[in-house]
Amino acid sequence: MKIAPVIRIDAIRYARHERTASANFTSAVDDHEVPMPLDYFVWAIHRDGFAPVIVDTGFGDDAAMPRGRTITRPMIEGLRAAGIDPGQVEHVILTHLHYDHAGSLDSFPNARFHVQDAEMEFATGRHICDHATRAPFDGEPVAQLVRKLYADRVQFHAGDAEFAPGIRLHLAPGHTAGLMVVVCDTARGPVVLASDAAHLYANITRAIPFPIFIDEADYAKAQAKVMALAGGSLDHLIPGHDPLVLACFPATNDIARVDLEPHRPILEAL
Ligand SMILES: [Zn+2]
Numbered sequence: 001m002k003i004a005p006v007i008r009i010d011a012i013r014y015a016r017h018e019r020t021a022s023a024n025f026t027s028a029v030d031d032h033e034v035p036m037p038l039d040y041f042v043w044a045i046h047r048d049g050f051a052p053v054i055v056d057t058g059f060g061d062d063a064a065m066p067r068g069r070t071i072t073r074p075m076i077e078g079l080r081a082a083g084i085d086p087g088q089v090e091h092v093i094l095t096h097l098h099y100d101h102a103g104s105l106d107s108f109p110n111a112r113f114h115v116q117d118a119e120m121e122f123a124t125g126r127h128i129c130d131h132a133t134r135a136p137f138d139g140e141p142v143a144q145l146v147r148k149l150y151a152d153r154v155q156f157h158a159g160d161a162e163f164a165p166g167i168r169l170h171l172a173p174g175h176t177a178g179l180m181v182v183v184c185d186t187a188r189g190p191v192v193l194a195s196d197a198a199h200l201y202a203n204i205t206r207a208i209p210f211p212i213f214i215d216e217a218d219y220a221k222a223q224a225k226v227m228a229l230a231g232g233s234l235d236h237l238i239p240g241h242d243p244l245v246l247a248c249f250p251a252t253n254d255i256a257r258v259d260l261e262p263h264r265p266i267l268e269a270l
């Protein structure tokens with residue numbers, strides 16, 4: 001039997017934001033007043049014989065307080081609860097540079113940070129002069145990444161790339177200029193860490209985007225791309241902010257094993 005390169009993927013929740021459905025879609029929805037909170041995750045990809053690869057780095061109190069987000073458990077404590085020593089991490093993939101995906105870089109003193117060319121260019125260029133575009137970015141994490149660049153600790157990618165055996169990066173812009181998603185080969189087939197190409201399963205099933213994007217047409221293409229990468233199955237797509245991830249997949253202590261089979265009735269009811 002062929003052994004899958006990726007043996008475990010943890011989705012580790014670290015924060016939450018209470019809101020209603022109307023905040024999660026670009027157009028009116030019938031259930032607009034129904035609670036539809038967002039969860040915030042980082043992900044850890046485990047392979048035999050390698051340090052875990054971390055996908056995104058979350059945010060801390062400095063970003064949570066002004067935005068009214070609740071840290072449910074500091075990101076680093078979540079990693080430790082998953083058996084991960086941040087000092088041993090060699091590679092961190094930043095799906096994009098929004099504040100909730102790219103803070104706390106100094107928590108990984110020995111890691112290289114992987115980012116798309118287009119994302120770094122956008123986050124350090126003239127588009128950030130526009131306050132609405134800038135709102136989901138924070139200057140300090142981007143400045144930290146620039147400092148890592150000058151310390152030879154940033155690795156750029158341009159488009160789709162083989163990251164390591166069983167781990168591939170796919171450019172899926174629209175939400176931001178250089179958002180990338182991560183596809184992992186597991187025992188149950190590909191698992192797509194979709195990040196903010198799909199905040200919620202409902203953004204896919206209702207075909208209504210989450211209302212933060214720089215190009216709506218590209219965002220729609222990105223959603224189609226992540227579904228194609230998932231083989232057309234929600235089972236294989238892990239959205240970036242959906243509390244259902246912890247409900248669908250075997251989970252303990254706010255850590256969901258998304259490499260395992262989901263509880264299908266929940267997904268089938270969507
Ligand atoms: Zn985002």
Ligand SMILES: [Zn+2]
Pocket residue numbers: 098100101196240241
């Ligand atoms: Zn996000």
